[in-house]
Amino acid sequence: MTHILQIDGLTKRFHDWERFSPRAKTVLDGISFEVAPGEIFGFLGPNGAGKTTTIxxxxxxxxxxxxxxxxxGHDIVEQSQQVKQRIGFLPENPYFYDYLSVGEFLTFCAALFGITGRAAAATTDRLLELVGMRHAARLPLRKxxxxxxxxxxxxxxxxxxxxFLVWDEPVSGLDPIGRKEIKDLMLELKRQGKTVFFSSHILPDAETLCDRVGIIVGGRMHRVGTLPELLKDSVSWVEVVAEGLPAGFAPAGAKTELIAGQSIIRLDDAAGLDGALKAIMQAGGAIVSVNPQRENLESYFARQVRSAGNL
Ligand SMILES: Nc1ncnc2c1ncn2[C@@H]1O[C@H](COP(=O)(O)OP(=O)(O)OP(=O)(O)O)[C@@H](O)[C@H]1O
Ligand SMILES: [Mg+2]
Known part of the structure; x- marks a missing residue:
């Protein structure tokens, strides 16, 4: 077995019964991709792209x-019990038994896997600690x-x-500290040799976390790859920060913005850097910093979604 998850031509059509129309709506249109053991794979896409349907x-x-x-290696339609026991699933909108406390709920979940007695108590304690919920062990879920x-x-x-963890929007509803904790948890799970497949819109989180990402737009897999692969054709530029320049100064081929007394000079073509630095010094400016910039996943993703919309 080389892949932990292998999807091949997956298609889903829903009938639009609410409008009394038998016309089928294609929500997933032949998506294919793989997830290798031990990787963190980010399944990214805008609202309604088909992430939850796939999951x-x-x-x-x-x-x-x-x-x-x-x-x-097992077909999902067969749903072998053995495979299910090795999967951890976080649904998009988990439904909880309101009147159980957090601790009781986890003990109940442990029982579903045949973990009872002291082992269940130990599991519950370990998990409460892991997700920072020890203080809320006795709190009813409705609260x-x-x-x-x-x-x-x-x-x-x-x-x-x-x-194998399959998490649908694991960081939704979490504050920045919570997001960081869940990110660290994913990295820890990866260190333990586990595979994490998660969906998200929180692109900066995916950016520093994922071994590979897949971008789904309108039910189609738009791109799949490592972030360096995906960002290879992303836009890059050089930003020069300088002080003491006369108002309106801009070297050839550059745009300048004046922010808090500093000139922020953007060069779309790095080949013009030498000339720009000379021009800045000749104009009496002092160079504060030279920063190569690259489009991040967020703006890359926005471009992909726009271009998919234009197809
Ligand atoms: N049971 C259903 N019947 C008809 N259409 C459905 C059904 N479930 C989902 N859809 C449609 O499928 C599309 C994809 O929905 P899905 O929930 O998979 O998107 P998503 O990528 O998870 O979005 P989000 O980021 O908002 O969670 C949407 O247009 C949705 O309306
Ligand atoms: Mg969803």
């Missing part, structure tokens, strides 16, 4: 119209905040010590 198919909640997907519920959802996905 629901992978988890056996809905069936594909056509195409196949294999988890750990938890959105972020607390999200942490509980992540904890329940780890109850069976799974090898």
């Amino acid at each position: 629901k198919i992978l988890m056996g909640i809905i069936r594909p119209t056509s195409g196949t997907a294999r988890i750990m 938890c905040s959105k972020g607390m519920l999200q942490r509980t959802g992540i904890a329940q996905s780890l109850v069976n010590d799974p090898d």
